[in-house]
Amino acid sequence: MSARIEPFGPRTPPDPALVSQLHAQLLPDSPVALLGRRFMEEVYYLLLPAAGLVTGAVAFLGDDPAGFVVETDDADGFMDSALRRWRWRIARVVCLSIGASPARLRALLDARRIMSGRENRGGTPEGEILSLGVLPQFRTTRLPAPDGPRLSEALVAGSIERLAHRKVPRVRAVVDGSNLATQLFYRSQGWQLEPTTKPGWRAPTVDFVLELQGSRAPLTTPGASS
Numbered sequence: 001m002s003a004r005i006e007p008f009g010p011r012t013p014p015d016p017a018l019v020s021q022l023h024a025q026l027l028p029d030s031p032v033a034l035l036g037r038r039f040m041e042e043v044y045y046l047l048l049p050a051a052g053l054v055t056g057a058v059a060f061l062g063d064d065p066a067g068f069v070v071e072t073d074d075a076d077g078f079m080d081s082a083l084r085r086w087r088w089r090i091a092r093v094v095c096l097s098i099g100a101s102p103a104r105l106r107a108l109l110d111a112r113r114i115m116s117g118r119e120n121r122g123g124t125p126e127g128e129i130l131s132l133g134v135l136p137q138f139r140t141t142r143l144p145a146p147d148g149p150r151l152s153e154a155l156v157a158g159s160i161e162r163l164a165h166r167k168v169p170r171v172r173a174v175v176d177g178s179n180l181a182t183q184l185f186y187r188s189q190g191w192q193l194e195p196t197t198k199p200g201w202r203a204p205t206v207d208f209v210l211e212l213q214g215s216r217a218p219l220t221t222p223g224a225s226s
C-alpha cells in the first residue's frame with residue numbers, strides 16, 4: 001500500500017471530521033482539541049480552511065489516515081481574522097461546547113491569553129506550523145520514491161512549499177519543551193532554535209524558525225462568510 005499526501009485549502013477543503021479525529025488523537029492536549037469536537041468540526045476545520053486562514057495536508061496509507069499538518073500564513077492574526085468574520089457563529093459554538101463540558105472554559109481562557117499575548121508584536125510577519133502529527137504506527141512510513149521522505153518530512157515540506165508560494169518570509173513552530181522527538185525532528189529538518197518565543201500552551205515551549213526567501217504579498221484568500 002503506498003502513501004500519499006493530500007493538501008487542503010480554500011479550493012480543496014478538508015473533511016472536518018477526519019482532520020478533527022487526527023488532531024484529537026495526536027494532540028489531545030492542544031487548545032483546539034480541548035475546545036471540543038464541535039469547535040473543531042464546525043469552526044476550526046470547516047470555516048478557517050474555506051477562507052484560507054489555515055491550510056494543510058493529510059497523509060494516507062491506502063484509505064487509512066496516517067498523519068496531518070496545519071499551517072497559517074498569518075501566525076499572529078489568523079484567529080482574530082476568524083473572529084472578525086464569524087464572531088457570533090464562533091461564540092455560539094463555543095457556548096454550546098462549554099455548556100456540554102464546563103471544563104472547556106479554562107481552554108477558552110487560555111486560548112484568549114495566547115491570542116492577546118500575540119497582538120501588536122510587530123516585527124517580521126510569520127507563518128506558523130500550527131499542528132503536526134503522524135500516528136505512531138506510520139512514523140517510519142516513507143513516500144514511494146527512491147529514498148522517499150518519511151511522512152512527517154513530506155508533510156512539513158509541503159507546508160513550507162505552500163507558505164513559500166504565498167511569499168511568507170519566515171515560518172515558526174512552537175513545541176512543548178518536553179516534546180523531545182518533535183524538537184529533534186525540526187532540528188533534523190534544518191530549523192533553527194529561536195530565542196524570541198511566542199506565548200505557548202500551558203507548558204514551557206521551545207520555538208523553531210525557518211527563514212524562507214522572498215517578500216510578503218497578500219496572503220489569505222477571501223473566503224466564506226457566516
Ligand SMILES: CC(C)(COP(=O)(O)OP(=O)(O)OC[C@H]1O[C@@H](n2cnc3c(N)ncnc32)[C@H](O)[C@@H]1OP(=O)(O)O)[C@@H](O)C(=O)NCCC(=O)NCCS
Nearest residue numbers: 026132133134139140150152174175179180181182184185
Ligand atoms: C512530530 C512527529 C510527526 C515526528 O515524527 P517522525 O519524523 O516520524 O519521527 P519520530 O517522532 O519517530 O522521531 C523524531 C526523531 O526523534 C528521535 N526520537 C524520538 N523519540 C525520542 C526520544 N524519546 N528520545 C530521543 N530521541 C527520540 C527519533 O529517533 C527521530 O530521530 P531520527 O529521525 O534521527 O531517528 C511525531 O513525533 C508525532 O506525531 N508526534 C506526536 C504529535 C506531536 O507531538 N506533534 C508536534 C506538536 S508541536
